[in-house]
Amino acid sequence: MKIQNHRLCEAHWQPSPNYNQRPESMAVSMLVVHNISLPPKQFGGSYIEDFFCNQLDCSAHPYFDEIKDLQVSAHLLVKRGGELVQFVPFNERAWHAGVSEFEGEANCNDFSIGIELEGADDVPYTQQQYQVLAQVTDCLRAHYPDILSKRIVGHDDIAPGRKTDPGPSFDWPYFKQLIKEDIS
Template structure:
């Protein structure tokens, strides 16, 4: 029996304080899955050259299969990709949700995670929650993003116990580099208490 995610913070896997925008890109988690991982990502479409370039709404379009692949030359490199994440936190701290946490979002791809007991599991999408921070790998993130992330992590911890927090770069090394060196892991750990 998978977790029900139903309380004052959650409605069947949907966080009550996020803006909901349903993605068709998800599947069911394997029966009996214990969610023990949060995967932190970063994403920027197209990759922002300056702070003014963020917030164009293209990530939301990508996750809902609404992106016009011809709208920017960069989009050619991701043409026809069907992906999603449970959450996106924009530079402003605005929090979006695309897939219920009861379901499996398509954020990690080919991946492998070794837990604190030394047990290695592949296909991290099966047992993780994916959170995208709007940003370019290697650059720093905004206070407003850490604040939203902190509240969200506390809410997820309400349902899932013994969570570990990793970057996409840690579960798909050599293939992925997000969120990158600009993400403050010590701040995350501190805010998790």
């Protein structure tokens, strides 16, 4: 995998309006793993992409009325089959973490890259998702060397009590086996 101009060459580019600039001189130093499915626990279709691009047809499902006023995004989405969609360049601040803190640092959007897995807390992720996520992680860490293994976290790690994703179905030990060790 390759990154050019803060975009992953292997990802389909679908720009989201839901981002802004990172604080000046803020280094990318964290990767946050999330999950999303729209409607909940239903996979496929373009609802996630539509949601991150503020184009979700809220009449398509009753749940969408609950999220119609949200403006959120992530840097990347890994679909069930391993397909990649990028919404925000990595050097910009995507709106994925919300109210968050890690090791005393608040506002994790300022220094993190958010990757959404199409999934749900209690639905097993696919082998393709683990493989692609590991490849993306290794590529990101080569490009942004401040992302150490201990700073690859779940949304639940930076927003405990508020968020639960990627959930108990995410196999952290397996994922950590797939990624390269810290070089430092």
